[in-house]
Amino acid sequence: xxxxxxxxxxxxxxxxxxxxxxxxxxxxxxxxxxxxxxxxxxxxxxxxxxxxxxxxxxxxxxxxxxxxxxxxxxxxxxxxxxxxxxxxxxxxxxxxxxxxxxxxxxxxxxxxxxxxxxxxxxxxxxxxxxxxxxxxxxxxxxxxxxxxxxxxxxxxxxxxxxxxxxxxxxxxxxxxxxxxxxxxxxxxxxxxxxxxxxxxxxxxxxxxxxxxxxxxxxxxxxxxxxxxxxxxxxxxxxxxxxxxxxxxxxxxxxxxxxxxxxxxxxxxxxxxxxxxxxxxxxxxxxxxxxxxxxxxxxxxxxxxxxxxxxxxxxxxxxxxxxxxxxxxxxxxxxxxxxxxxxxxxxxxxxxxxxxxxxxxxxxxxxxxxxxxxxxxxxxxxxxxxxxxxxxxxxxxxxxxxxxxxxxxxxxxxxxxxxxxxxxxxxxxxxxxxxxxxxxxxxxxxxxxxxxxxxxxxxxxxxxxxxxxxxxxxxxxxxxxx
Amino acid sequence: xxxxxxxxxxxxxxxxxxxxxxxxxxxxxxxxxxxxxxxxxxxxxxxxxxxxxxxxxxxxxxxxxxxxxxxxxxxxxxxx
Numbered sequence: 001x002x003x004x005x006x007x008x009x010x011x012x013x014x015x016x017x018x019x020x021x022x023x024x025x026x027x028x029x030x031x032x033x034x035x036x037x038x039x040x041x042x043x044x045x046x047x048x049x050x051x052x053x054x055x056x057x058x059x060x061x062x063x064x065x066x067x068x069x070x071x072x073x074x075x076x077x078x079x080x081x082x083x084x085x086x087x088x089x090x091x092x093x094x095x096x097x098x099x100x101x102x103x104x105x106x107x108x109x110x111x112x113x114x115x116x117x118x119x120x121x122x123x124x125x126x127x128x129x130x131x132x133x134x135x136x137x138x139x140x141x142x143x144x145x146x147x148x149x150x151x152x153x154x155x156x157x158x159x160x161x162x163x164x165x166x167x168x169x170x171x172x173x174x175x176x177x178x179x180x181x182x183x184x185x186x187x188x189x190x191x192x193x194x195x196x197x198x199x200x201x202x203x204x205x206x207x208x209x210x211x212x213x214x215x216x217x218x219x220x221x222x223x224x225x226x227x228x229x230x231x232x233x234x235x236x237x238x239x240x241x242x243x244x245x246x247x248x249x250x251x252x253x254x255x256x257x258x259x260x261x262x263x264x265x266x267x268x269x270x271x272x273x274x275x276x277x278x279x280x281x282x283x284x285x286x287x288x289x290x291x292x293x294x295x296x297x298x299x300x301x302x303x304x305x306x307x308x309x310x311x312x313x314x315x316x317x318x319x320x321x322x323x324x325x326x327x328x329x330x331x332x333x334x335x336x337x338x339x340x341x342x343x344x345x346x347x348x349x350x351x352x353x354x355x356x357x358x359x360x361x362x363x364x365x366x367x368x369x370x371x372x373x374x375x376x377x378x379x380x381x382x383x384x385x386x387x388x389x390x391x392x393x394x395x396x397x398x399x400x401x402x403x404x405x406x407x408x409x410x411x412x413x414x415x416x417x418x419x420x421x422x423x424x425x426x427x428x429x430x431x432x433x434x435x436x437x438x439x440x441x442x443x444x445x446x447x448x449x450x451x452x453x454x455x456x457x458x459x460x461x462x463x464x465x466x467x468x469x470x471x472x473x474x475x476x477x478x479x480x481x
Numbered sequence: 482x483x484x485x486x487x488x489x490x491x492x493x494x495x496x497x498x499x500x501x502x503x504x505x506x507x508x509x510x511x512x513x514x515x516x517x518x519x520x521x522x523x524x525x526x527x528x529x530x531x532x533x534x535x536x537x538x539x540x541x542x543x544x545x546x547x548x549x550x551x552x553x554x555x556x557x558x559x560x561x
Contacts, residue, residue, distance in 0.1 A: 203513030204547070205523045212544040231524045235540035389520070423521060441500075450516065 001126060002153030008076060008121050010192035015119070018168055018194040024065055025171075025217065027201040031065050033194070039069035040076065042113040043106065047077045050104050056080045056129065058097055058105035061178040063201045068187060070106045078122035080129035081106075082144070083179045087202075089446050096134050096142060099343060126150040132343055133181055133278050136452065138384075138396030140404070144343030145278045152184070154336035155281040158308035159189065162272070162286055164246050166221060168194035171243075173222030175200045175210045180390060181282045182223050182250055189221075207231040214241050223248035223274070225390040226255060227423050229262055239265040250274040250283065251390030253378060255422065256297040263291050275304035275378065278392070279352070279362050281337040284311040285376055298377045304368070305375050311335045312359065313376065315368055320356070323369065328379055331368040332361040386416030388424055388451045395426070398444070398452055402428055405443040411463055413471055414454065417480045428454035429476050431463050456480070482560035487553055494533060495549075498526045508550030534560060 014023070019034040043066065047057070059070055059081040074081045082100050084093050097103070130149050137143040166172065172190035174197050176183035190197045198217055200209045207228040213219050219241075226249050232239060241247075241262075247269050249259070254273045262271065271291075276283035287305025289295050296303035307313040315329040316322055323329040338360065341349040352363050367379040384395040395414040402412040411431040419425050430440075437457045444453050458479065466472040488506055496504045499517045512518040530552070531537050536559040538546075546552050 203511060205512055205518075205520055207520055207524075208543050208546075211540065215541075216544075228520075231520060232540075234528075235543070238540040421524070425521070445516070450519065455521070 002157065003124075003126060003130070003149035004121070006153045006156040007149075007188065007192060011072060012119050012121075014168075014191060014194040021168060021194065022196040023191060024068065025196060025198045026063060026065060027199075030196075036065065036069060036191075037117060037119070038113040039065055040072045041116060041118040042111045043070050043073035043109050044077055044118050045114065045116075046106070046109055046111045047073055047079065052103060054079075054102055054104045056082055056100050056102045056132065058082055058084050058100075058102050060084050060086055060105055060107035062086070062108055063199050064108065066109050067178065068197075070109055072191075074106070075130065076118070076121040078124035078128065080131055082132045082134070085177070085179050085449070088449055091447060092142065092449070096144070099141075099144060100132060124149060126153070127340070131184075133179065135278060135392050136394040136397045136448075138394040138400070140397055140400035140447075143345055143348060145339050146341060146343055147181075147278075147281055147339055151281040151337055151339060152188075154310040155185075155283070155308075156188065156192070158310045158337065159185065159283070161309040162288075164189075164221075164270075164272070166190060166193040166195050170195035170220045170245075171198055171218060172196065173198050173200075173210060173213055173219045173224075175206055175222065175224060175228070176251075176390065180251075181278050182390070185282050186223055195221075211235075211239065214244065215239065218243040220244060221246050223250050225249070225251040226258055227252055227389060229258055230255075230421055230423055233258065233261060236261055236265050241266040242268050244269040246270045246272065248272045248274050250276075252387050252424070254302040256295055256300055256302050259289055259295070259302060273302045273304065277333075277362070277364050277366075279339045280311065280333045280335075280364075281339070284308055284333050284337060285313065287375060296371060296373065296375055296377070298379060301378060303371060303375045304378045307333070307376075308337070310337050314356070314361065315370060315376075320354070326369050326371070328367055328369045330382055331364045331366045331376065333364060334359045334361045338362050384414075386424055386426065388416075388426065391449075391451045393426070393452050397448065398426065398428060398454065401444055401447045402430070402440065405440055406430070406432075411471065413463070413473060413476055415473060415477050415480070417477060425456065426452070426454045427456040427458060427480055429458050429460055429463070431461070432459050433461055434459040482557070484553065484557060487556050487560065490533065491530070491553065491556070494526065494529045498522050498529060506549050506553070508548060508553070510549035511547055530556065536560075 015033045015037040022030045023033040023036040024031040130152050132144040134142040134144050174186035187197045271289040273287045274283040275285045285304045287303045312334040365383050368376050386393045398414040413429045415427050464472040464475040
């Protein structure tokens with residue numbers, strides 16, 4: 001059983017071997033593996049005592065030991081969780097709970113530890129779910145990506161085969177929101193190897209807190225989004241990140257010039273660019289950068305590299321045939337890391353997955369081509385999706401909620417654009433005379449998480465049209481320059 | 482520069498960046514209680530402060546700029 005081997009057994013070994021060493025550093029406090037294990041045991045008793053049997057539990061996410069312990073408690077009880085963020089609009093949380101049909105929610109569970117340390121686990125099948133992550137859906141309803149125990153175990157196997165090594169002496173940074181799957185990589189690689197996880201508390205400006213962790217706590221390993229480094233770039237001359245032995249850049253396209261500048265601070269660091277959609281469990285390809293050497297890039301963006309050990313990748317044309325040479329096409333991935341599908345969403349499952357020569361592939365929606373070296377070059381999205389602070393956003397979902405606000409009487413277009421700092425922002429164009437945007441913004445805030453709220457709202461009395469009489473998105477985008 | 486002068490100069494910057502025309506600056510304002518105090522907005526806020534007040538923050542200083550009160554105090558120090 002791979003999940004047991006890579007996750008449960010490994011974490012229990014960390015607890016047994018390193019009980020008095022630190023497992024977490026959360027908001028200025030260290031917690032040992034023994035304290036972590038006690039919280040896991042206490043929460044397992046709460047799960048066992050639940051009146052209503054449910055396989056999938058809601059988990060209200062906080063930056064605290066109980067939240068991390070709850071994840072392990074649920075897994076050790078053979079259950080899965082669906083993350084619910086306290087900052088999300090209530091309507092979104094209710095919609096997710098209703099879709100999944102879960103009524104049990106662990107929320108800052110502070111049940112008393114009874115002295116009964118539970119170090120075994122309930123047997124579960126590899127195809128049982130581990131978690132469901134809800135991402136933006138173009139129809140306005142969030143869609144749930146199901147990840148199984150097999151998916152997570154295959155990911156861990158792939159990860160260790162990249163050659164990144166974590167030891168009990170490592171200090172690993174976890175900067176990502178727990179609704180975002182890179183967080184799973186960030187805590188799992190540390191906890192399964194006896195290392196310490198350093199988190200970023202809520203209510204902090206993430207990039208600054210991360211920089212302070214690196215500089216003041218001597219972080220040795222961490223995954224970050226390139227935009228965090230973009231924010232820090234004006235301070236690179238003063239930034240000493242020499243404690244880092246390895247650093248993963250992920251969640252967004254990775255600019256080559258930013259990486260070259262980052263090498264100046266991260267003097268002893270191996271830098272990796274990891275790519276992957278949630279549907280293929282955290283990452284599915286990676287590229288290891290060379291300090292001072294030639295790094296493969298396209299339009300200033302670093303190659304996403306080669307598939308991980310448990311991932312098969314193909315690039316296809318519109319008609320499903322394989323591309324030839326350096327022809328661009330859609331990247332599709334297969335293997336044990338690929339999700340069994342979206343939660344109760346037959347239509348989306350039929351369009352997002354296909355079988356070719358007996359192998360089931362996922363359409364990533366990313367436009368790519370094969371470099372002659374066997375690396376994959378990333379060239380942008382095929383559809384209307386954007387990455388904001390690492391979160392995947394369907395522009396269609398923003399448009400849906402804006403149209404609903406105007407009772408479908410106005411046309412709206414959401415456009416992702418790069419600002420002067422080269423960071424992605426969302427602009428919303430409304431076909432109308434200019435007016436106060438406050439009621440619209442309030443409506444959007446009641447429907448969507450903060451990162452989906454457009455940072456610019458622009459009014460145009462009449463939208464420009466292209467030759468095929470559709471709204472000319474490119475002409476609107478020009479107005480943002 | 483007096484604290485009151487700093488607040489007077491800082492208020493329109495904060496109102497524009499945090500998109501709130503009636504924002505009144507208080508010492509306890511932070512990412513915790515201002516919904517538009519995002520990473521992006523905070524970076525823009527710092528850049529605008531540097532441009533308008535004519536100094537540059539050190540990175541180590543930024544680690545302690547968690548509330549509006551911290552920011553005002555830091556500007557006071559730079560402008561002394």
